[in-house]
Amino acid sequence: MRPVVKLAPGKYPCGDDSLTIKTDYHPNYRDAKPHLIFNLGCMCSYCEKAFDDERELAVEHIQAKRYKDENGNYPYAALETKWENFLLSCATCNGRDNKGDKNVVYGECHLPHLNNTFLSFQYKAGGVVNVNPNLTGKSLANAEALRKLVGLNKGPMDSKSKDRRWFVRTEKWDLAMRYLYKYESKKVDIETIIDLVKGHGCWSIWFTIFKEHPEVRKELIEQFPGTAKECFDSANNYEPIPRNPKNTIDPV
Ligand SMILES: [Zn+2]
Incomplete structure (x- = not known):
């Protein structure tokens, strides 16, 4: 899954005041959707x-606004309009079959x-999609x-018919x-590869398959807005590196 960096509120993403990111929408x-897409x-x-x-994409609440705890309260309701969420x-x-209104606790996921x-x-x-077998402890969990x-x-056996992500x-x-x-036969150039990824998505699959081509990986990082550059080692084929190295419990 592509790691991303979210812009801080107050940034002017494209010099247009109407697209200034707000703390609260x-x-x-x-109304945050065009800002998120930018x-x-x-x-x-x-x-x-x-x-x-873009109508096929929704503003996603990381901590679900409709999540109800065991006391019948909605602990994240106040985050419904907050950029950080x-x-x-x-x-x-x-x-509903996937993320839906499930509880997301920071540090546990x-x-x-x-x-x-x-x-x-x-x-x-x-x-x-497997969990990285090299992870241990809290990172693995x-x-x-x-x-x-x-x-x-979910694969073909446990996906509902409308969930075609495994097939995609x-x-x-x-x-x-x-x-x-x-590409290796020099029948297509790097621009074609990047255009294909932009059209077809599944960034992580392309990043995996072009492992031996750091020049392609570099473009995948630079040409896709929001990709977290600090997550990849430019001195080592843009291999992924821990994002939180000071966190001894979960450096990933
Ligand atoms: Zn999705």
């Missing part, structure tokens, strides 16, 4: 599906704007928590492998 959190690109923060039509999500990742979530998972052929939260562990990942894996061959 009261009364309508949906910051993070027109793709789902979780499954990385790319969209031409937003990412972008497709309908599937944020649907990796999140793409706080952790190096490319380090959390391994993307493989057949649409498989928090990566698994994110995988379960958004249902990235399978398709994009095959596409990226085909274009890796074409």
